[in-house]
Amino acid sequence: MRTGLNIIAAASAANGASTGRDRRRLGALFLLPVAIMAIIGIAMGGYSEPSLVVGVLDRAETGASRELISAIAANQHVRIRMYTDQEKMRIAVFRGRLNAGVIIPPGWSGARGLDVYLSQASSGSPVIRAAIDADLSRLANRAKPFAIPVHYPGGGGEGALPLGFQYTAPANLVLFVMINGLVSSLAILRLRSSGLSQRLLATPARTWELFAMLTVAPFQQMVVQSLFLIFSARWFFGVHWGDSIGVFLLTTALICFGVSLVFLMGTIFRTPEQPSSLGPWIGVFLGMLGGCMWPLDVVPPFMKSLAYLSPAAWAMHGYLSLISSHASAVAILPDVAAMLLFAVAFSALGIFRLRPQLSR
DSSP, X not given: OHHHXXXXXXXXXXXXXXXXXXXXXXXXXXXXXHHHHHHHHHHTTTTOOSSEEXXXXXXXXXXXXXXXXXXXXXXXXXXXXXXXXXXXXXXXHHTTSOSEEEEEOTTOOSSSOOEEEEOTTOTTHHHHHHHHHHHHHHHHHTOOOOOOOOOOTTSOOSSOOOOTHHHHHHHHHHHHHHHHHHXXXXXXXXXXXXXXXXXXXXXXXXXXXXXXXXHHHHHHHHHXXXXXXXXXXXXXXXXXXXXXXXXXXXXXXXXXXXXXXXXXXXXXXXXXXXXXXXXXXXXXXXXXXXXSSSOGGGSOHHHHHHHTTSHHHHHHHHHHHHHTSOOOTTTTHHHHHHHHHXXXXXXXXXXXXXXXXXXX
């Protein structure tokens, strides 16, 4: 057992040393994903959030005023920012930090008018004005909003689409971990061509050591790559990944799936050139199908159903739920389970095919 662990440790150290010397490999693992994340993230809106910001100065603090604030905040496109100084709120609207500012006077019970600052330079001002007018009308009439069923025959949904870095950060994490797994299958082809696999498989007790050696190198690369991309997105692009336990579980499942690609594709690729030439294109195809290139909310329903044949769709759904919807770790367990099922299935198929090939 100790000898086997020493072999695995030696393989891990050798892989770390070889990766550290390969500048092209380091760039593909770390710099390229961050560069794409930055370029596409800025094109999609950068640090912007899918919401309009409305300042509120509540001098009444009555049931009616709190009801009005709750009604405004219920709009998924509006974010409330509370103020205690009217002049500061007015300046914030004038400078564009707020799309609007609402002043609720003392003793307000819903019957009197309100003073509202609107930024004329903001394209969202008419939307905010219409929303406030509608909320005031409902409060005055004490009527509930109409429940009108809405269907989306062309795809899409009622939720706000994720924008900027909030979308490109998880998309590039999922995409490049898959590409890493596809390209790392080159190690299996090299092991077969060197003849070392036949010597290791000569003794049945050595079989697990061989599979462990094949696992440890891509696994440690994907762990370091995932941590780098997660913390880079947090520090440089302000992405809040959400529930830390949920992020840990989902990232672990994603890495397991990436490792499973090593075993499966190592038995499918035939030449050492194929992992480097075809691997990235296969990863891009899985990413396109799974929503790494565009939100699945904008595709037709049949394409959205087809997307979940790609493990990337489950990973993206989980990450976007954590980031945009602030979901808990329990809420994304179906996504984690789906990723692990893909990983187990791909690994089992790859290992089943791998041993006869390594024995040749």
